[in-house]
Amino acid sequence: MLRFIIRRILGFIPVLLGVVIFTFFMARAIPGGPFDFIGDKSLPPSVVKNLEAKYHLDWPEWEQFISYLIGDELYIGPVKIFDLDPETPAYSYGVLRGDLGPSFRYRGQTVNDIIGRTFPLSAQLGVMAIILGLVIGVPAGIISALKQNTWLDYSATFVAVLGVSIPSLVMAPLLIWIFSVNLGWFPAATWGAKPPYFQNMFLTPGFDWGNYFSHAVMPVFALGTGLSATFARLMRASLLQVIREDYIRTARAKGLHESMVIYRHALKNSLIPVVTVIGPMFAALITGTLVIEQIFGLNGMGKHFVQSITNRDYAVVLGTILIYTIILVFSNLLVDLAYGWLDPRIRLDA
Amino acid sequence: MARLLEVKGLRTQFFTQDGVVNAVNGISYTLDEGETLGIVGESGCGKSVGVMSLIRLIPSPPGKIVAGEVLFDGQDLLKMSDGEIRSVRGNKIGMIFQDPMTSLNPVLTIGRQITEALQLHLGMNNAQARARAVELLELVGIPSAADRLDDYPHQFSGGMRQRVMIAMGLSCNPRLLIADEPTTALDVTIQAQIVDLVKKLRDELGMAVIWITHDLGVVAGLADRMAVMYAGMIVEEAEVKELYGNPRHPYTLGLLGSLPRLDQVSGQKLESIEGLPPDLIALPKGCPFYARCKYRIDKCKTENPSLQNVGVGHRIACWIDVTKDPVTTENPWQTA
Numbered sequence: 178m179l180r181f182i183i184r185r186i187l188g189f190i191p192v193l194l195g196v197v198i199f200t201f202f203m204a205r206a207i208p209g210g211p212f213d214f215i216g217d218k219s220l221p222p223s224v225v226k227n228l229e230a231k232y233h234l235d236w237p238e239w240e241q242f243i244s245y246l247i248g249d250e251l252y253i254g255p256v257k258i259f260d261l262d263p264e265t266p267a268y269s270y271g272v273l274r275g276d277l278g279p280s281f282r283y284r285g286q287t288v289n290d291i292i293g294r295t296f297p298l299s300a301q302l303g304v305m306a307i308i309l310g311l312v313i314g315v316p317a318g319i320i321s322a323l324k325q326n327t328w329l330d331y332s333a334t335f336v337a338v339l340g341v342s343i344p345s346l347v348m349a350p351l352l353i354w355i356f357s358v359n360l361g362w363f364p365a366a367t368w369g370a371k372p373p374y375f376q377n378m379f380l381t382p383g384f385d386w387g388n389y390f391s392h393a394v395m396p397v398f399a400l401g402t403g404l405s406a407t408f409a410r411l412m413r414a415s416l417l418q419v420i421r422e423d424y425i426r427t428a429r430a431k432g433l434h435e436s437m438v439i440y441r442h443a444l445k446n447s448l449i450p451v452v453t454v455i456g457p458m459f460a461a462l463i464t465g466t467l468v469i470e471q472i473f474g475l476n477g478m479g480k481h482f483v484q485s486i487t488n489r490d491y492a493v494v495l496g497t498i499l500i501y502t503i504i505l506v507f508s509n510l511l512v513d514l515a516y517g518w519l520d521p522r523i524r525l526d527a
Numbered sequence: 528m529a530r531l532l533e534v535k536g537l538r539t540q541f542f543t544q545d546g547v548v549n550a551v552n553g554i555s556y557t558l559d560e561g562e563t564l565g566i567v568g569e570s571g572c573g574k575s576v577g578v579m580s581l582i583r584l585i586p587s588p589p590g591k592i593v594a595g596e597v598l599f600d601g602q603d604l605l606k607m608s609d610g611e612i613r614s615v616r617g618n619k620i621g622m623i624f625q626d627p628m629t630s631l632n633p634v635l636t637i638g639r640q641i642t643e644a645l646q647l648h649l650g651m652n653n654a655q656a657r658a659r660a661v662e663l664l665e666l667v668g669i670p671s672a673a674d675r676l677d678d679y680p681h682q683f684s685g686g687m688r689q690r691v692m693i694a695m696g697l698s699c700n701p702r703l704l705i706a707d708e709p710t711t712a713l714d715v716t717i718q719a720q721i722v723d724l725v726k727k728l729r730d731e732l733g734m735a736v737i738w739i740t741h742d743l744g745v746v747a748g749l750a751d752r753m754a755v756m757y758a759g760m761i762v763e764e765a766e767v768k769e770l771y772g773n774p775r776h777p778y779t780l781g782l783l784g785s786l787p788r789l790d791q792v793s794g795q796k797l798e799s800i801e802g803l804p805p806d807l808i809a810l811p812k813g814c815p816f817y818a819r820c821k822y823r824i825d826k827c828k829t830e831n832p833s834l835q836n837v838g839v840g841h842r843i844a845c846w847i848d849v850t851k852d853p854v855t856t857e858n859p860w861q862t863a
Contacts, residue, residue: 326588421586423629429584430624431617431644431695441643445634520634521679 178517182510189506196502197272197495201242204486204494210234211281211489232281233268236261245278245495247271272499278492282485288496291481295465296500298368299477302470303463305397307455310404315451317405318412323439325417333409340406349399349472356395366474368392396473400466404458408451415447422446445519452519456512460505464497531703531735532558532581537595539573539580542588546808550576552759553595555834560702563729563736565750565767567743567782571804573759574739575625578705582616599703618648621696621734625708627688631680637664637691638676641698648699663694667724686717690724697728704729706738710745722749743786747771752840755779758805758815761834765841775850776843777820801858814845821854822847 212220212228229235233244240261248271250260262268270276277288321333357365419425420443428442465479478497485493516523539551551573558564566574579585580592581604597604599620604612624630632640641663642656651659657676664672667690680688689709696704706725710718726749729736740746746753753770755763755778763776774780781800802819805811813828814820820827826846834842
């Protein structure tokens, strides 16, 4: 088991390196550059030249890459290994040393600053939405499978199809219109914009949880209901298949109560498809969802995925994609570990 | 011997989109304490559905037991509440299924799967149940049973898994063991081991057995009495020796004729019963075997014979006496 985990984590290194190499050169291959326009105005060539020099964009690409990966200078103690730019102090320490570099567009901010500021909100939104999706979706799927072809099943399936079909683009404004504009129950936006902030909440004594959740409830709901529909449909299909298996008949032949047959013999077997989709879904959601963040005015990570590409803000493109990839590979590792727990036939020590 | 089980006019149907499937059409038989009944017939003749109906394990919907009585110890299992029938299943009536590869839950240890019935029906605690499970596994001949309790089904071979199934079926000392083609999925040497094992356990524990198979050879040495089923009906029932020595129904004759024999002249073709069994959605009005029967007469087409005694404990459902009446058509399927 431990060997499996270590081997998998070692396997992440080439994957992440591949992603960095590919993204680095692809981003620079897109026509245009970060300083073509500021707003609507184009900058004079001399200014662009100075800016490019400041961010080392005038270097050969391989030097830029080395600088991005391990920094533009490397000293071990007093011993100089290399220094691409001896005249100036270090510009970047490189990804390998945890420095994602400066943003080209958000002056004075590093990519670490941007991600550090936006990721916690996105992660909280994503995690709560997945939990809501599971809490609604899994029981709904179980009920509609057990009551197959009854009105309960039909209505659950109807709601699930509705939930899958209505995009959050429609759902979110609808929620705002009903609960903020008309009923005035929840604030439409400003989650994280005013105190109580969303950071260090577990460490803050007397944190205003009521206020926190009143901000969170609508974004989480808009995101979570769609997920719950997906989970419900998966769970229903999977459980319907499992309860037709021979070993379920065996369990019934033992005289077990139907609830025990489902709980002990069917549930674990039917969770595998749900667990499979949670992995990538988790990575995609906690790194931000553009639509929900835009509609609810959240300063999350989602918008940086899109904006950084249109801005040619190379360091932010690389940083966001790298964070996404790291979370994706680790959540897939967790999924694999969960498989091993759910099904003993899947051996992890091989 | 005391009467253990009495099945009267059991009729099970499946209500499907294509129509009503008449899987079991009014079968009646009895079983004494400690007696072994073999039920044979080809695939789809209602053997399995017939015994599943006894303990109401028919998937419902679409299946439904529409008529009949199943008296077990004088109590009608079909009239019991859900809770009452559950206290019979796995407790007084144990069951073994066809495919040991799929009949054990792959994600639970075999110890868990054996002990759950013990805890449920006999009220044992965890330690008692585990000790009993080890005894049971030893009883069915699994080596180093105590170490294997925490193994999963995929760590056992097919024959070993069927032994685990048998241990599960026997766990609460049932008075009746229903074995639904327990050797079909196993290879021949393992088949023989399993048959011997059940025989030995039956004699030691004194339980009655209903053994379902489509292999006449497998049950010959095991059963006291045999019932031959066709299209959801019992067409012949007799003591084992009587059935093999003096078969009286044309279908039984056909089944026995299609078995390979050691004394057969080499190069000679095996006999077969031409044609297919009737559609269970639209059963013919007369004898269901009419279309495939060599001995048929006109009456067979219009009237379905009921079971009649033709000897001591020997009943057949046929208008013909195959010992006297001539073969009327050599290849009934072609002329039907």
